[in-house]
Amino acid sequence: MQVISRAIQKQMENASWIRRMFEKGMELKKQFGADKVFDFSLGNPDIPPPARAREALLAITEEAVKPMGLGYCPNAGLPAFREALAAWLTNQQRVPLESKHIVVTCGAAGALTSFFRAVIEPGDEVLSPAPYFVEYGAYCGHFGGVLKTVPSLPPSFQPDLPGLEASITEKTRVLIINSPNNPTGCVYSQQTLTKLGQLVERVNATRERPLFLVSDEPYRFLAYDDVTIPPVLPISPFAVVMGSFSKSLSLAGERIGYIAVNPALPDVGLLVNAVTMTNRTLGFVNAPILGQRLAMALLDEGVDLSIYDRRRKAMAQVLTDAGIKFAMPQGAFYFFPKAPGGDDQAFVQALLKYNVLAVPGTGFGFSGYFRLSFSVEDSVIAGSAAGFAAAAKQF
C-alpha cells in the first residue's frame, strides 16, 4: 500500500550521503571497535558547552519548577531573550536591530523553513552557490520551492557572482549564502558581500516582489588566522540573517537559533509577523524554553575555539603528508580537499577500506572534492594519517 507520498518516497530513495556514511560508520564501528574507525562524516560539535553552562542550568532549574516555568512562551521567543539578541546582533551586524526584528527559532534549520514558508509561492526558486548545505532543497521543497545552484570558484570557493546573476529569473525569490561555508570552510570577503548587495539592488530595482538575500550563518563565531567575517545585514535592505547557537555554544540538540530581518526592509513588521506565524503553524510553536534560557545566559560566552584551530592544523598536516590538495579553511570546521584521482566517490570508497569516513562532494552538489569535519577528537585525526596516505597512493 502507498503509506507515504510520492515526493517523500523519492526523497527517501535519494537518502543523503551524510546519512549513508553515518550508517556505514555504525557498521564499521560494530565490526572493528569505535577506536579503530576515523569518522569525519558528521558536523556534531563535540567540545563541551562553556564552563558557565552548569551554573546557568542550575539557575534555570529553579525557574523551571515554578508554575508556568516551562509553559508556552510568545511564539517569537522570550521577550527578554529577543531584547538581548537585538543588542548582541546590533553589535555584530552593525545595523540598529530591535527585538521586533527578531524571531527565536528551533535552530537555523527552523529559521529557514519558517522563512521559506512565509515568502515562497509554489514554483519559486531558491538560488545557492554550490557546494551547499544538503538540506536546502528539502527545506524550500516542502512549500513548492525549487533549489537551483551555481558552482563556486575553486580553490578559494568564493561565489561566482556573474554566474549567480545570470541564473536569476523572475521566479528567484531567495539568494542564499553560507559563510563561513559548510562544506568548504570559505569565508566570503567584504568585496564579495558588497558586490552581492549591489546585485540584489539591481534585481530589486525593477521588482514588486523582492529577491531576498538570506545569510545562513551558524559558523559566524568560528574563523581562524584573524580572518574577519563581515556582517551581511548592512549590504542590503533585503538581507535576512539566520544563525544558531548549536555550534557556538555546543547545544545543537537543544535547537536554538534566530532570524533577524534588516530594519530597512519595506514592510519589515509584516515579514516578522509572518515568520512568527509560520514558526507556530509549522509546529515549532516556540523555540524550546530551556534552551532559550540557556542561550540567553551564555550569550556572551563561547566554546574554546583554540581546540578547533589545533585540530585544523593537525588535519592539514595529515592531508599534506598524504599529498592531498586543499585550501586551508578560513572558518567553520570542515576541509573540502580535492579528491586524488578526481573521482570523489571512488576516493571516499578507498578511504573506507582504511576505516576512514568522509563525505563525497557529490553529496553537496560539487563533485571532485570531499568533505572532512574536524569536529572530532585529536586522536581521530592522528589515527587517520596512515589511512589517508595509503588511500591517496592508489590514485
Next chain:
Amino acid sequence: MQVISRAIQKQMENASWIRRMFEKGMELKKQFGADKVFDFSLGNPDIPPPARAREALLAITEEAVKPMGLGYCPNAGLPAFREALAAWLTNQQRVPLESKHIVVTCGAAGALTSFFRAVIEPGDEVLSPAPYFVEYGAYCGHFGGVLKTVPSLPPSFQPDLPGLEASITEKTRVLIINSPNNPTGCVYSQQTLTKLGQLVERVNATRERPLFLVSDEPYRFLAYDDVTIPPVLPISPFAVVMGSFSKSLSLAGERIGYIAVNPALPDVGLLVNAVTMTNRTLGFVNAPILGQRLAMALLDEGVDLSIYDRRRKAMAQVLTDAGIKFAMPQGAFYFFPKAPGGDDQAFVQALLKYNVLAVPGTGFGFSGYFRLSFSVEDSVIAGSAAGFAAAAKQF
C-alpha cells in the same frame, strides 16, 4: 512590496480568534490591572511540573555539561527515551509497541506536521469532526492538504459517524480525532471508537492508498469522574497516535511529544522512516534534548489532577449560577457552553465588557457556543462570576 506569499497573507488576515482574544486581554490587563481581568482564552497549563522535576533537572545538568551532552541526537529521538516510551505506550494503548514504531517530536504539533508532510499529496483532504483544534487547517495546508469538517452532535459532542463516512472521498487521506476534545471536553466512547475502526476498515478495503485514522491526544491523561479514555491503536491497523507531555507534565514550552504507529500497519517501517526524515527536513532535526531527558525522567509522574477537577466544579457552578447551559466536560480543561442568545461572537463581546475573556465557537468551526479554558487560578474563576451573570442577563 510583496514580502510574504499570498497564502500566508491570507492566513494572517484571518488571524485566529484565540490570538485576537489574547491581544484584547493584553490591552485590558494594561488598562485595568491583571487581577481585574478574567482570562479563559488560553490553554496554557499553569500547574507546576511534578515535584521530581527539580531533581531530574539537576541530574540532567550534570549530563548536559559533558562533551556532546547537548549535541545532536538521532532524528527519531534518544534511543533510551524511545524504549521507555514504547513500554509506556504498550501499557496505555494495549498494542505491543517497540521503539521502532515511535518518533519523538516537538510536541503533538510537530508530530502532526511531520506526519502530514510524510503522507499528504497536494489536494488530499484531512477530515475532522467540528469543533476542532484551530491549527489543523494550517498544519495540512503547508503541503497542499485541505481540511474538511463535519459537525459533531451536541450536547455530548460525540462525532457524527454517518456524516463523517458520507464526507469521505478518494482524496480523504486522514481522519483526525481529538479525545479528550479541545474545545468540547468530550471523551469518545469505546462504542464510538469501535465504529470509527469499522468505518476505516470499510474505506480501506477498496483502497491502494490507505485512509489513516489519526488520534491527536494531548489530553489523554486528564479525565474526570472515573471516565475511561479507551486506547485508539487497537481499533484499526491504520491508527496513528500523537501525544505530548505539554499538559501532563506542564512543559508546553519545551516542546516534547511523540507519534506512535500501529505495528500492524502495512509498511509500518517505511512510514516511521518517512516521519523521521520529515521531522528532520522540516527543521525540527530532533526534539529538544533537555526536554527529552526531562520527559523520560518524569514519564511515570503527572501534575496534580485534583486541581483541574476542583476548578472544573467551580467553573460549572459559576456557569450554572449565570443560567448558562453546558455539558460537564469529561476530560481536558475546557468548557464549551451554549452562548446565551445563540450568537457566540455577540456573547463573547458582552463578556468583554466585564473583563471576561472567552473564545467564540466560530473560532473552532462551531458557532453558537464558546470555549472557556479552566487552566487558570481559582481566583480567576471566582472573580468572573458576576461578569458571567451580568453578561448572560443581557440575552
